Amino acid sequence: MGAVRRSVLELLAEHGCALSAREVTDTLAARRSPVSRPSVFRVLEQLDALELVQRVEFGEGVARFEPRWPGGEHHHHLFCERCSRIVPFHDPALEKAVAGAARRSEGFAMTAHDITLRGLCDACQAARGHTA
Amino acid sequence: MGAVRRSVLELLAEHGCALSAREVTDTLAARRSPVSRPSVFRVLEQLDALELVQRVEFGEGVARFEPRWPGGEHHHHLFCERCSRIVPFHDPALEKAVAGAARRSEGFAMTAHDITLRGLCDACQAARGHTA
DNA sequence: GTACTTGCAAATACTTTGCAGGTAT
């Protein structure tokens, strides 16, 4: 396993939630272990193919990646439309409902799913009250 | 209302499900009512701001847009990871579960949500059997 | 040496912006 792959994977595992290629590149550079942009993209692509990371997007125009845990545990995201903050959440009832929907989707074999709740985070609700 | 805005909106309403800017441009060109690329993007952005269309993405690297219906009715999507086919579905139980999750997300005010089920469509399951 | 990894430079693709000409009121 290459050095780049290891440091990217470690960073993602440490952060735990969706990071963009730029954030990965910048963070590693700040830590004095700089990695070229193409390498970051290549490694993220490989890790995605190996199913070690999951690609997620929130309509910002950038791809984000987060670690996939062995147990199949995963979370979904709250996305603030105002400040782009991303907050993970876990909801067992929602997971059950997704499984049910998948079962009812005849002819389609689901292997993964993603859910994004969009709106305003607490800070932005307060800010909105003052300015708008 | 400009001519471009009307034709884009009509096309989206007619298609009903997520189209990319390129698909909109190409389809209108094929219909002998060509529209420039910048205009398509500008109009889609305006329609999004007016909440007449909804932006959705599936990790293909392109933004897609679909009409928003007045009644608040909406659907979610099955996305085939192999052929990128997009199939809309509606599932009331899932909607209820999302509403529940939003209620349990303290401090976050949800205004919209999106759900994507990923996997293989019927055609690709069959094809996969033959080739892989 | 062979296979895999990495970086640089260049290319590609999607999307946005600047600006000038056109249309409607």
Add this chain to the structure above:
DNA sequence: ATACCTGCAAAGTATTTGCAAGTAC
């Protein structure tokens, strides 16, 4: 005339590719 709509050309940003140099076995 004022405001808006539209297209062309150019710019910006994310991502990918070609290729040569470096490392591990």
